Amino acid sequence: MKIIIKNSSPDPIYKQISDQLRGLMITGELKAGDALPSIRNLAKELRISVITTKRSYEDLEREGFLETVGGKGTFVAHQNKEFIKEQKLKIIENKLIEAVDEARMLGIKKKELRDMLDALYEN
Amino acid sequence: MKIIIKNSSPDPIYKQISDQLRGLMITGELKAGDALPSIRNLAKELRISVITTKRSYEDLEREGFLETVGGKGTFVAHQNKEFIKEQKLKIIENKLIEAVDEARMLGIKKKELRDMLDALYEN
DNA sequence: AAATTGTATATATCGCATATATACAGCAAA
DNA sequence: TTTGCTGTATATATGCGATATATACAATTT
Numbered sequence: 001m002k003i004i005i006k007n008s009s010p011d012p013i014y015k016q017i018s019d020q021l022r023g024l025m026i027t028g029e030l031k032a033g034d035a036l037p038s039i040r041n042l043a044k045e046l047r048i049s050v051i052t053t054k055r056s057y058e059d060l061e062r063e064g065f066l067e068t069v070g071g072k073g074t075f076v077a078h079q080n081k082e083f084i085k086e087q088k089l090k091i092i093e094n095k096l097i098e099a100v101d102e103a104r105m106l107g108i109k110k111k112e113l114r115d116m117l118d119a120l121y122e123n
Numbered sequence: 124m125k126i127i128i129k130n131s132s133p134d135p136i137y138k139q140i141s142d143q144l145r146g147l148m149i150t151g152e153l154k155a156g157d158a159l160p161s162i163r164n165l166a167k168e169l170r171i172s173v174i175t176t177k178r179s180y181e182d183l184e185r186e187g188f189l190e191t192v193g194g195k196g197t198f199v200a201h202q203n204k205e206f207i208k209e210q211k212l213k214i215i216e217n218k219l220i221e222a223v224d225e226a227r228m229l230g231i232k233k234k235e236l237r238d239m240l241d242a243l244y245e246n
Numbered sequence: 247a248a249a250t251t252g253t254a255t256a257t258a259t260c261g262c263a264t265a266t267a268t269a270c271a272g273c274a275a276a
Numbered sequence: 277t278t279t280g281c282t283g284t285a286t287a288t289a290t291g292c293g294a295t296a297t298a299t300a301c302a303a304t305t306t
Contacts, residue, residue, distance in 0.1 A: 012264060014264080023228070026228075038281080039283070049266050050267090050283090051265065051267085054283075068282095068283070070273075071272040071274080072273065072281095073282060073283080074282090074283080088229040089239065092225050092226050092229065093243070095221050095222035096222045096236075096240055096243055098222075099218035102215050103215050105145070106215065108215055110241075113240065114240060114241070116216055117236065117240055118237070120220060135295060136295080161250080161251060161252080162251085162252070171296080172296060172297050175296060178296085180252090191252070192251085192303095195252080197252080
């Protein structure tokens with residue numbers, strides 16, 4: 001488990017952790033059922049508090065990526081891909097809504113917004 | 124000048140003011156060259172501090188909506204529509220970038236994002 | 247000069263985000 | 277059943293940014 005915390009990062013510790021873990025799960029380096037390091041071990045390894053690692057795991061659990069069993073440990077969830085997908089979409093949707101609201105307020109047309117999106121998300 | 128401040132609003136005072144003023148300018152109720160109430164008068168009328176009204180005007184100035192002349196007052200800018208437009212687009216763009224970044228991180232495809240946008244911005 | 251305008255500086259306050267220590271509880275394997 | 281692992285809950289510290297202020301200053305108009 002190679003999690004790297006950078007004090008130079010603008011992101012808080014708990015977010016750096018969950019971002020990296022989420023990445024590992026999306027790319028498949030972590031598979032359903034895999035055990036994650038215990039919040040204590042990870043905390044010790046990174047020299048941070050248990051509360052912080054717990055916070056990371058909690059967030060990922062809320063997103064549906066992890067399942068945690070009291071007394072046993074935390075594991076990559078047997079997803080349930082449809083549900084996960086919906087959760088992801090909800091997160092994005094909230095961001096998009098902000099942009100759309102702003103666009104409406106400033107009188108930007110739908111087409112313009114769509115063009116911007118296309119330009120930004122080159123794939 | 125009918126600006127209404129609601130303490131029940133989740134938005135800070137300075138934002139309530141600038142949002143409402145921006146609205147008036149976009150709809151054309153305030154036209155280029157029109158004078159705005161002095162920060163002092165507006166402050167007195169709304170029973171808030173000059174600093175707060177100033178903050179609102181500053182924000183709108185940065186967006187290109189207003190022009191302010193020391194000792195004279197603040198006026199609706201002779202816009203310069205192309206510039207204004209660009210500024211608006213920049214604001215929206217930043218919001219969109221957040222959404223796109225999140226989408227990339229969560230493995231959402233471009234097309235899905237586009238569909239969401241279409242659904243959200245029904246026009 | 248007097249009255250208006252906006253500006254600058256220094257400050258108070260509040261709340262949220264971040265991170266923590268420590269005591270508690272559940273499970274499992276020796 | 278004891279030992280050692282797991283996660284959980286509570287109460288707290290701290291820092292920082294956002295919000296809002298008073299007040300003294302400067303520029304312009306009449």
